[in-house]
Amino acid sequence: MSDMKAGEVTVVKTVPIAGQAFGTSGLRKKVVEFQKPNYLENVVQSIFNSLPSNELQGSTLFLSGDGRYFNQEASHTIIRMAAANGVSRILCGTHFLVSTPCVSALVRQFKCYGAIILTASHNPGGPDEDFGIKYNTSNGGPAAENITNEIYKHTQAIADYKIMSEQPKFDVSRVGQYKFGSLTIEVVDAPKEYAKLMKSIFDFDALRELIGRKDFSFVYDAMHGVAGPFATEVFVNELGADPSCIINGAPSLDFGKGHPDPNLTYAHELVERMGLDPEHKPQSRDTIPDFGAAADGDADRNMVLGREFFVTPSDSVAIIAANASCIPYFARGGVKGVARSMPTSAALDRVASKLGVQCYEVPTGWKFFGNLMDAGKLSICGEESFGTGSDHIREKDGLWAVLAWLQILHHKNKHTPQGSPLVSVKDIVLDHWKTYGRNYYSRYDYEQVDSDAANKVMAGLMELVQKASENKDYRMDDYTVGKADNFSYTDPVDHSVSKNQGIRFIFTDGSRVVYRLSGTGSVGATIRVYIEKYESDQSKLEQETQNALQPLIKIALEISKIAELTGRQKPTVIT
Numbered sequence: 001m002s003d004m005k006a007g008e009v010t011v012v013k014t015v016p017i018a019g020q021a022f023g024t025s026g027l028r029k030k031v032v033e034f035q036k037p038n039y040l041e042n043v044v045q046s047i048f049n050s051l052p053s054n055e056l057q058g059s060t061l062f063l064s065g066d067g068r069y070f071n072q073e074a075s076h077t078i079i080r081m082a083a084a085n086g087v088s089r090i091l092c093g094t095h096f097l098v099s100t101p102c103v104s105a106l107v108r109q110f111k112c113y114g115a116i117i118l119t120a121s122h123n124p125g126g127p128d129e130d131f132g133i134k135y136n137t138s139n140g141g142p143a144a145e146n147i148t149n150e151i152y153k154h155t156q157a158i159a160d161y162k163i164m165s166e167q168p169k170f171d172v173s174r175v176g177q178y179k180f181g182s183l184t185i186e187v188v189d190a191p192k193e194y195a196k197l198m199k200s201i202f203d204f205d206a207l208r209e210l211i212g213r214k215d216f217s218f219v220y221d222a223m224h225g226v227a228g229p230f231a232t233e234v235f236v237n238e239l240g241a242d243p244s245c246i247i248n249g250a251p252s253l254d255f256g257k258g259h260p261d262p263n264l265t266y267a268h269e270l271v272e273r274m275g276l277d278p279e280h281k282p283q284s285r286d287t288i289p290d291f292g293a294a295a296d297g298d299a300d301r302n303m304v305l306g307r308e309f310f311v312t313p314s315d316s317v318a319i320i321a322a323n324a325s326c327i328p329y330f331a332r333g334g335v336k337g338v339a340r341s342m343p344t345s346a347a348l349d350r351v352a353s354k355l356g357v358q359c360y361e362v363p364t365g366w367k368f369f370g371n372l373m374d375a376g377k378l379s380i381c382g383e384e385s386f387g388t389g390s391d392h393i394r395e396k397d398g399l400w401a402v403l404a405w406l407q408i409l410h411h412k413n414k415h416t417p418q419g420s421p422l423v424s425v426k427d428i429v430l431d432h433w434k435t436y437g438r439n440y441y442s443r444y445d446y447e448q449v450d451s452d453a454a455n456k457v458m459a460g461l462m463e464l465v466q467k468a469s470e471n472k473d474y475r476m477d478d479y480t481v482g483k484a485d486n487f488s489y490t491d492p493v494d495h496s497v498s499k500n501q502g503i504r505f506i507f508t509d510g511s512r513v514v515y516r517l518s519g520t521g522s523v524g525a526t527i528r529v530y531i532e533k534y535e536s537d538q539s540k541l542e543q544e545t546q547n548a549l550q551p552l553i554k555i556a557l558e559i560s561k562i563a564e565l566t567g568r569q570k571p572t573v574i575t
Contacts, residue, residue, distance in 0.1 A: 007166025009084045013159065014038045020046070020155035022148040024365045024518070026134025028120045031070050034131045038161070044078055045161035046154035047116065047135050048085040050147060055113065057086035062107050062136075064098035064190070065118030066226045066298035067251040068125030071096055074118055074133075076167055082116075083183045084162035090183070093190040094173055097251060099226045099299035101389070101397035102194040104140035108393065109193070113138055122261035122296035122386075126254030141370035141394030145498070191233035194399075198234060201329040201392055202403050203410075210410040211241050215418055218291035220402065221270040222249045224256035227295035230399055247273075255297060262294035262303035262386055262398075264310060265573045270294050275308040291409065291425060293402040301386040302398035304405055306425025312575075314345035314441050317382025319432050320404045322351045324380060326411035327404060329392065335379045336391075339369055342487050342502055343514050343530045344384040345439040354436070363489050363501040364516065370394040375493045384443060384530065430541070437536040440548040444529040444571040445518075446562060453566045454517055454525035461503045461515055462486065464559055468505065476555045482508040505559075510534045513556045527566070529556050546574075 017036075020027060020043055027043060034040050048056060061082050065071040075096040082090055091110060092098070098106070100117055107115050120132035135143045135151070143151075170178035170185055178185045198204075210216055220235060222228035228249035235241040247269065248256060259266040264276065272280040275288040282288050285307070292305035304311040311319075321338050324330035339360035340348045352359035362368035364383060372378035373391040382388040387396035388404075405425075412423040446454075468474040468484035475481070487501040502516040511533045518526035531552045535541060546553070563569055 007080075007164040010163055010165045011160050012038075012041070012163060014042055014161055016156050016158055017042055021152045022134070022143075025121065025142055026117070026119070026132050028123060028130055028132035031127055031129060031131045034070060034074065040074055040077060040133075041081065041161045041163065042155055042158050043133055044081050044116070045085075046151050046158055048081070049154040049158070050150040051114070053086070058088045059086070059113035060089040060091065060110065061087045062091045062103055062110070062112045062115035064093045064096050064103055064115075066100070066121075067095070067097045067253065068118075068120065068131060068255070068297065069127055069129070069253040070131050071118050071253075074131070077163070078116055079185065080164040080167060081162060083164045083168075083180070088182055088184065089186065091186045091188055092172065094175065094187055096172060097226050097229065098190040099194070099230050099399070101300050101393055101395045101400065102190050102230065104136065104393040104395040105197050106188065106190065106193060107136060107138065107140040111138070115140075117298075119298040121298050122259075122301060124255065124259050125252075125297065126257070129254065136394075139370060139374055139394050142365070142367040144367055144371075145496070191230045194230055195233045195238050197392065198400065198403060199238070201327065201400070202407050203328050204238060206410045206414075207403070207406055208239050210406060210413070211235070211239050213418065215422060216291075217245075217289040218293070218406075219245055219247060219270065219273055219289045221247050221262070221267055221292070221294040222299075223260040223262065223267065223295060223297070224248045224250065224252040224258060225260045225295055225297040225299060226251055227299035227399065230299060231295070234399060234403070260295075260297035262296050262301055263573060263575050264303075265575075267294040267303060270303075270305065274305045276305065276310060290422060291405070293405070295398045296386070299398050300396045302388060302401040303386055304402070304425070306429075309424075309426040309429070311425060311429060312345070312384070312441055313382060313386045313388065314340075314347050314384050314439060315429060315432070316401065316405075317344070317380065317388050318347035318351045318436070319408070319428065320388065320401070321348060321355070321380045322432060322436075323408045323411065327407050329390070330379065333379070336376060337372070337378045339372055339378050339381040341365075341383040341385075342489075342504075343443075343516060343528070344382060345441040345532050346510070346534065347436065347439040348382065350436040360492070361489075363487065363498050366394070366396055368489070368491070368498075371491055371493045377492070384441070433541045434538060437534060438541045440533045440535060440543070440545055442531050442545055442549055442553070443575045444531075444556075445573040445575075446527040446529075446566060446568050447572040448524040449527055449566050449568065451525045454527050456565050457527060457560055457562055458503065458515065458517060460565070461560055465503060465505075476505070476507075476559065477551060479507040479509070479511060479552070479555065482506050511552055513552060513559075515560060527562065529560065529562075529571075531556050
């Protein structure tokens with residue numbers, strides 16, 4: 001342990017900066033905004049000011065991020081400010097790199113008071129791109145709205161911030177402890193700690209058996225995010241996979257100049273390898289891996305693919321829940337309940353009904369799941385935005401979801417001899433649809449829309465909600481509206497109410513069209529449109545999704561007047 005003197009505390013005068021409100025998962029802005037004088041410092045001091053000073057004094061704080069541009073500089077500033085505000089111990093990962101799910105796990109493991117995570121998740125990185133900061137509480141999950149609202153209030157009234165005059169010098173590339181007066185900085189081997197947790201959840205012997213099969217191959221796309229070191233530790237060091245199974249595994253300040261969002265548009269290299277890009281088909285189907293997955297920038301999201309087959313996130317969480325008994329963690333403790341975000345398809349509801357457990361429908365944002373988990377009501381949950389997880393932590397966990405799929409694949413193939421056709425990802429999904437029916441589902445994203453135009457879209461839809469609510473036989477083409485509202489959620493644990501969570505048109509046959517303004521962008525607004533239709537007819541389970549949903553897509557685009565009000569003739573991304 002290195003022991004050095006700490007610097008003096010300096011109080012710096014500042015003034016409030018507009019627009020520092022935390023969204024669904026923290027504050028996200030362009031890097032150039034965070035680099036402006038006092039911008040980062042105002043946010044960080046406001047976080048500390050929102051916490052009881054008697055609790056903050058002598059506390060342990062976790063600090064890490066996804067490695068994007070400005071991560072290192074911001075981390076050193078936050079260390080100086082944390083020390084000045086009474087934090088006595090700071091834990092971080094090597095190079096300040098820790099996946100968001102691992103931060104949640106380590107906050108719980110080391111009993112930290114909280115965590116500051118520097119991430120903009122799936123948003124692009126680089127000098128001209130996005131940066132973000134979020135605060136997680138002692139349960140390892142994102143701060144609740146009452147805390148983020150308090151942080152915002154402080155940003156609007158801040159007059160000064162505290163910072164140590166000297167920068168503690170320590171080797172962030174090496175595991176170890178460094179002491180500076182009353183401050184201790186501890187650098188931990190996060191990938192190893194995370195691997196230990198996964199070994200307590202899954203059967204690693206079974207996973208080694210699957211990965212070691214000569215007739216099984218897989219590829220994992222870390223998308224140049226923080227997932228790379230964690231995937232290497234789990235898949236290569238622990239499970240014996242060939243390092244070549246991990247692509248784009250080196251974390252990069254700008255994510256390899258890509259967009260680290262694991263969907264069919266941005267994970268194009270993986271999509272091509274898995275035979276899903278009609279313009280770039282592999283020369284031979286035999287060269288396509290059996291299983292593929294991708295992560296986002298901070299490794300909390302995931303995309304799962306089979307050979308020439310895409311698994312929707314809504315189906316993925318439902319299939320994991322339906323097969324939970326083959327995962328040791330759930331075999332031991334059972335499934336207490338399941339939950340999904342409101343826009344996520346109702347595929348999970350049907351599994352919950354068969355399992356005989358409660359299915360909760362919550363607003364978008366992982367903090368809502370955390371309350372249910374802390375109350376012992378929830379085991380497995382997911383969001384259609386490629387987030388899946390369980391109560392082992394209080395964040396979504398992309399690598400956990402991939403391991404869950406590999407465990408299911410092993411279970412389905414444990415009696416399949418070498419050389420015989422494997423039960424594939426597609427086989428598993430088709431079997432699930434035959435058992436539960438299929439929820440055809442698609443999401444249209446209109447990114448970086450002018451905020452005024454986006455608000456006009458939502459205002460027009462609210463007028464339509466009012467009309468539909470006043471007429472019990474209100475029709476949209478061949479569909480009759482059964483319910484129209486702006487989703488409101490009352491938390492069954494703390495009874496807090498979250499209003500205006502998304503405009504819904506639910507038709508009498510169970511089909512839905514949902515609209516939300518996303519809170520994860522840094523510029524303008526993102527309009528998300530969700531279209532869903534349930535099909536139980538066994539002869540209609542393998543239709544092309546856009547064709548099956550075409551009548552509802554037509555309604556969704558016409559009633560919203562998106563093209564007319566925003567000028568956008570087509571979405572940025574379709575999933």
